Amino acid sequence: MKPALSLYLDAVRFTAAMVVYLGHLALASEPSFVSPGFSATFSGLSACIDEAVIIFFVLSGFVIAHATAARPTTPEAYATARLARLYSVALPALLATLVLDMLGRAIAPAFYPPFAPQPFLGALLFLNQLWYIDVGAGSNGPYWSLNFEFWYYVLFGMILFLRGWQRVAAVLATLLVCGPQIALYSLLWFAGVGLHGLTQRLRLSQGLGLGLFLLGPVIFFLAVNHPVPGEAFMLDRLAWLLRDSNILHDSVIALAFGMHLLGCHSLAAWLEAPLSAIARPLRWLAGSTFTIYLFHMPLSRFLAAVLPTPPGPWSGPLLLALGFPLLLAIAAVTERRKQPWVRLFTAAFAPFRRPAQAAPVGGTNHLRPGQPPPGHAATG
Structure with missing residues (x-):
């Protein structure tokens, strides 16, 4: 992977995590986070939370495709890498949610949903979004996307390592277990895999690359602010299948991001100098993305519970000033410490x-010597 593209992916995943974080803090519908000035300032981010998660899905497929194409791997090595990545942050996040919710509920019970232990076990095994279950793990709302992400890792592993009828049967059986929601959104994750393949095969002119680089955000903005043609018709006719999801809108978001990323790949030479100048802090911040995504809701809600009530104009900035450094500190012992999990x-x-069972995978490793591949996003 071109160094400039790797750095740009780091910038995208950190930005997407901050959109989710700030967007949640700005949600006026959250009684624990009410902060009029802060909510007004970041209300646009609140409208893009779901879109940020779609970007995570596409980015995850892209990065996993790169990681498996860059060097031969085995089923065991693949499973080890994916599970270490997930559980190094997911398990601490679930434990922190349990503890912080228990303490916060004792202080401000109105800020918390009723406690139930079963969803935490389901979350640990990534079962809480199968079919139409849709169960949250305490106050950790963003954890839902990991219940999708895990199964995409499973599906990709089956496609990578199985052959013939075994591959077809395993994939179909897994999709049957997952249900229609996860199956539909797998198309967006695998779009990231396909996008990686395009970057390896297509050689776009810089003019066309610049066009895609700029057109992607325009389509993204239009989709966020205006209904996608045919959206209402699809929701009305397929409500029995889609429930509260909107695969057409989210597909347009994925398409817009894919166009932008494809353009970025062709403009890597232009981006090299400005991104290289901030490479160290950018990679360091990107190394906290998964932790920011999975810890920010339980931590922010707990901080809101212990701060003076009712919330006011000061509460949003204070929650951010207290929470963001804590999230960076937590990342130092979660996603920056994957080796014990490996x-x-x-x-x-x-x-x-x-x-002897290394998978014959294609691709060329374009990383600089000693440069790690970009980490995958949270779904998330």
């Missing part, structure tokens, strides 16, 4: 390891 899953898969 060792754990490596040991767990050791009895199944078959050294």
